[in-house]
Amino acid sequence: MAKFETPEIKDETVDIPALQTGVMSHSKPYVSQDKFQAPLGFPGELVDNWKDVAINKLGELLETNRALQVFMDSCVKCGACTDKCHYFLGTSDPRNMPVARQDLLRGVYRRYFTLPGKYFPKLVGATDLTEEVLGEWYSYFHQCSECRRCSVYCPYGIDTAEITMATRDIMNAVGVGQKYSNEIIGKVFKIGNNLGLPQPALADTLLGLEEDVKDETGVDVRYPLDEKGAEVLLVTPSADFFAEPHVDGLIGYGKVFHAAGISWTLSSHASEAANFGLFIGSAENMKKIALRIREAALDLGVKRIIFGECGHAWRVAYSYLNTLAGPFDFLDPRYPVPQHICEFTYDLIQRRALTLDKSANDHRRVTFHDSCNVARASRMGDMPGGQFVIPREIIKAVCNHYYDMAPDTIGEATFCCGGGGGLLTDDLMELRVKGALPRMSALKSVVEEHGVTHMAAICAICKSQFAKVLPYYGFEMDQIVSVHQLVSDAIVLDAKQ
Amino acid sequence: MPIEANGKVYETDEEGYLADLNDWNPDLAAAMAKADGADLDENHWEVINFLREYYEEYQIAPAVRVLTKAIGKKLGPDKGNSKYLYELFPYGPAKQACKYAGLPKPTGCV
Numbered sequence: 001m002a003k004f005e006t007p008e009i010k011d012e013t014v015d016i017p018a019l020q021t022g023v024m025s026h027s028k029p030y031v032s033q034d035k036f037q038a039p040l041g042f043p044g045e046l047v048d049n050w051k052d053v054a055i056n057k058l059g060e061l062l063e064t065n066r067a068l069q070v071f072m073d074s075c076v077k078c079g080a081c082t083d084k085c086h087y088f089l090g091t092s093d094p095r096n097m098p099v100a101r102q103d104l105l106r107g108v109y110r111r112y113f114t115l116p117g118k119y120f121p122k123l124v125g126a127t128d129l130t131e132e133v134l135g136e137w138y139s140y141f142h143q144c145s146e147c148r149r150c151s152v153y154c155p156y157g158i159d160t161a162e163i164t165m166a167t168r169d170i171m172n173a174v175g176v177g178q179k180y181s182n183e184i185i186g187k188v189f190k191i192g193n194n195l196g197l198p199q200p201a202l203a204d205t206l207l208g209l210e211e212d213v214k215d216e217t218g219v220d221v222r223y224p225l226d227e228k229g230a231e232v233l234l235v236t237p238s239a240d241f242f243a244e245p246h247v248d249g250l251i252g253y254g255k256v257f258h259a260a261g262i263s264w265t266l267s268s269h270a271s272e273a274a275n276f277g278l279f280i281g282s283a284e285n286m287k288k289i290a291l292r293i294r295e296a297a298l299d300l301g302v303k304r305i306i307f308g309e310c311g312h313a314w315r316v317a318y319s320y321l322n323t324l325a326g327p328f329d330f331l332d333p334r335y336p337v338p339q340h341i342c343e344f345t346y347d348l349i350q351r352r353a354l355t356l357d358k359s360a361n362d363h364r365r366v367t368f369h370d371s372c373n374v375a376r377a378s379r380m381g382d383m384p385g386g387q388f389v390i391p392r393e394i395i396k397a398v399c400n401h402y403y404d405m406a407p408d409t410i411g412e413a414t415f416c417c418g419g420g421g422g423l424l425t426d427d428l429m430e431l432r433v434k435g436a437l438p439r440m441s442a443l444k445s446v447v448e449e450h451g452v453t454h455m456a457a458i459c460a461i462c463k464s465q466f467a468k469v470l471p472y473y474g475f476e477m478d479q480i481v482s483v484h485q486l487v488s489d490a491i492v493l494d495a496k497q
Numbered sequence: 498m499p500i501e502a503n504g505k506v507y508e509t510d511e512e513g514y515l516a517d518l519n520d521w522n523p524d525l526a527a528a529m530a531k532a533d534g535a536d537l538d539e540n541h542w543e544v545i546n547f548l549r550e551y552y553e554e555y556q557i558a559p560a561v562r563v564l565t566k567a568i569g570k571k572l573g574p575d576k577g578n579s580k581y582l583y584e585l586f587p588y589g590p591a592k593q594a595c596k597y598a599g600l601p602k603p604t605g606c607v
Contacts, residue, residue: 030511030512179511180604183604184604184605187604187605193605194604194605194606195557195603195605195607196556196557196604198555198556198557200554200555201555201556201557201559204555204563205559205560205562205563208560208562208566209562212562212566237605237606238605238606239605239606239607241560242560242561242591242603242605242607243560243591243606243607244579246606246607247560247561247562274605274606310606424606426512426592427511427512460606460607461606463606464606464607477583
């Protein structure tokens with residue numbers, strides 16, 4: 001991997017950098033191969049008539065996705081989005097201004113789908129689709145994490161993520177896919193999760209967790225797998241089984257279910273909450289992944305579906321699950337379909353059904369990173385902004401020391417961790433480190449002002465990304481924690497009520 | 498990016514992970530480490546050997562917690578933690594140690 005410099009944290013707010021044109025044009029993730037393309041229904045390499053295929057695909061998307069058509073036509077180049085992207089702020093490449101990145105597709109749209117673009121391309125910024133343009137697409141549409149922060153500030157509501165997804169969909173249609181995302185989707189189809197963790201390994205890992213929790217607490221907390229007749233199916237990112245600090249969150253979910261006295265199970269068939277079909281803009285693949293959850297719920301005969309801590313999974317679950325895999329009329333209608341683990345825990349806290357010892361977290365001073373897809377593409381609970389309130393209320397119920405980061409870096413203005421949208425791969429490390437600059441700056445500020453020691457999150461990607469990039473900015477990798485890890489440490493099991 | 502060990506050349510993927518699991522041998526692991534500027538000592542080998550045993554049984558690398566527990570049992574409780582594993586494999590036990598063990602790279606949100 002080429003060497004690069006970690007940006008310097010100057011202030012709480014990141015200044016607009018001096019532009020360095022094309023400085024990130026070398027950034028490209030590994031291209032997928034036939035063996036990863038085929039299971040998703042994509043050509044294995046660039047097809048001969050790729051220009052026709054690409055333009056036809058764009059035409060098809062414009063027909064089926066009215067929003068995309070509007071987004072192509074409505075940009076007035078006002079510039080409101082230019083300084084809102086973490087990748088622009090971290091890399092100084094003007095192509096990473098959301099409008100400039102979008103224009104890589106918009107120029108081609110104008111050339112082939114608008115009258116002035118067909119006859120006077122130069123006058124209207126219309127561009128021919130060439131191999132060079134395809135190369136720029138591949139580079140810069142893999143420098144957008146589909147976090148939608150820019151969209152919050154766009155007076156026309158143009159959703160950059162939709163444009164990135166559409167372009168990635170077109171690239172897959174011509175046979176130029178991204179290895180990281182596509183290999184992972186294939187593993188979900190074949191094995192059931194992003195990691196490729198087969199049922200016996202999953203069972204062994206969960207048994208190990210039961211032993212660990214018994215050793216630590218003396219209580220028999222269960223981490224059940226494929227148990228028919230359980231009340232709740234928990235669908236969680238497979239990173240929760242595998243990585244740190246994710247697994248500490250999973251341990252926490254189990255303790256919460258135990259304390260609530262509600263039977264639950266994981267499923268080896270749907271052992272993944274993540275749905276990378278969203279990242280590559282492929283409705284077909286997104287549906288195929290989502291259907292596994294329906295199949296598992298029916299097979300196990302559960303009454304409720306609860307999602308663990310995974311940002312984009314919650315977007316797919318909250319916004320699309322019913323369309324993709326519904327109707328869920330076989331579930332208990334008294335509960336939201338689906339429910340977020342934070343809603344579940346928050347409800348128990350509200351009802352005083354959990355015994356919590358906040359002092360167990362007194363060695364931590366905590367802040368919360370709002371994950372982009374939870375913040376801007378979903379909700380929790382029955383109140384507007386519940387997705388911001390509920391995780392914070394949980395943390396405050398289990399920790400004595402909580403401090404928010406600057407208001408323009410949290411809530412709906414939250415900055416992406418720098419690794420979302422299918423970019424959490426080692427071949428994009430430079431982009432990931434640079435894109436983390438705005439979040440790292442905001443974190444540093446609360447570390448200095450309030451002595452914050454830990455940042456909590458509810459997304460597997462955020463957790464892995466921060467564990468990797470925190471050390472680049474002078475922090476420790478274990479300063480990122482799961483929200484349910486904090487719950488796990490504070491919860492008193494089998495206490496006399 | 499093929500890698501050479503004992504005069505033989507082995508295929509790897511873009512990131513240096515061995516293309517064919519069956520090609521693996523200890524000299525190859527040492528050659529991979531050398532290419533990263535590292536030397537493997539007996540502590541590294543404990544991890545690498547455990548990874549290979551686990552993979553043979555489960556067709557996947559062990560979860561970090563499974564690995565730390567196993568290493569703690571073998572080498573003592575002071576070494577059964579991820580800090581120790583990161584000292585051995587600074588790029589992360591899951592990825593770097595898997596590479597030297599000839600296993601595929603763990604994928605997903607890890």
